[in-house]
Amino acid sequence: xxxxxxxxxxxxxxxxxxxxxxxxxxxxxxxxxxxxxxxxxxxxxxxxxxxxxxxxxxxxxxxxxxxxxxxxxxxxxxxxxxxxxxxxxxxxxxxxxxxxxxxxxxxxxxx
Amino acid sequence: xxxxxxxxxxxxxxxxxxxxxxxxxxxxxxxxxxxxxxxxxxxxxxxxxxxxxxxxxxxxxxxxxxxxxxxxxxxxxxxxxxxxxxxxxxxxxxxxxxxxxxxxxxxxxxxxxx
Numbered sequence: 351x352x353x354x355x356x357x358x359x360x361x362x363x364x365x366x367x368x369x370x371x372x373x374x375x376x377x378x379x380x381x382x383x384x385x386x387x388x389x390x391x392x393x394x395x396x397x398x399x400x401x402x403x404x405x406x407x408x409x410x411x412x413x414x415x416x417x418x419x420x421x422x423x424x425x426x427x428x429x430x431x432x433x434x435x436x437x438x439x440x441x442x443x444x445x446x447x448x449x450x451x452x453x454x455x456x457x458x459x460x461x
Numbered sequence: 462x463x464x465x466x467x468x469x470x471x472x473x474x475x476x477x478x479x480x481x482x483x484x485x486x487x488x489x490x491x492x493x494x495x496x497x498x499x500x501x502x503x504x505x506x507x508x509x510x511x512x513x514x515x516x517x518x519x520x521x522x523x524x525x526x527x528x529x530x531x532x533x534x535x536x537x538x539x540x541x542x543x544x545x546x547x548x549x550x551x552x553x554x555x556x557x558x559x560x561x562x563x564x565x566x567x568x569x570x571x572x573x574x575x
Contacts, residue, residue: 391570393505405562440505444563447555449495451507452505
């Protein structure tokens with residue numbers, strides 16, 4: 351069984367479009383995250399979220415918004431996509447301060 | 462806020478050579494430390510972790526790491542690398558007892574030549 355899953359795996363879209371990436375975890379973890387990995391492989395936290403608190407990295411544009419319909423899901427919605435948004439986006443989850451489990455990633459290409 | 466520094470951006474080794482990748486962190490309190498590996502085109506997988514106790518921790522695939530508190534370091538080692546170890550390696554830190562995000566270093570690309 352996949353612990354953390356993301357869809358789609360690849361996403362190619364035009365500038366200005368709005369898109370969403372879905373994430374689901376079946377580990378029963380309390381906290382979920384979104385990370386952005388750029389072309390130099392650098393991993394940058396975008397959001398961390400549990401049922402009590404949403405923490406937003408202040409450098410993330412407000413075009414990005416997390417949406418959590420329930421504890422097992424944390425979707426990422428992006429408005430007005432820009433060229434610089436092209437990257438691989440990883441969802442992850444963890445319980446308390448234990449290690450994080452990562453999803454397979456979504457490679458977003460903005461044309 | 463915590464930060465992580467990985468000094469080696471790209472390491473190239475021949476098979477059977479020994480490996481040591483450096484990791485230093487900055488944080489004023491107690492931390493949990495992690496090493497993750499990312500094989501080409503894949504997601505991050507946990508290699509090993511340190512929470513407390515014996516500062517020498519062993520992980521999967523023959524990797525180990527040593528936590529040296531006085532040096533704020535958590536270096537990754539492997540006595541004999543294989544071609545299949547070619548990957549990107551990330552050190553990460555999180556304050557102990559915190560459910561907040563892991564902070565990652567910039568990564569080290571390891572290339573093992575057959």
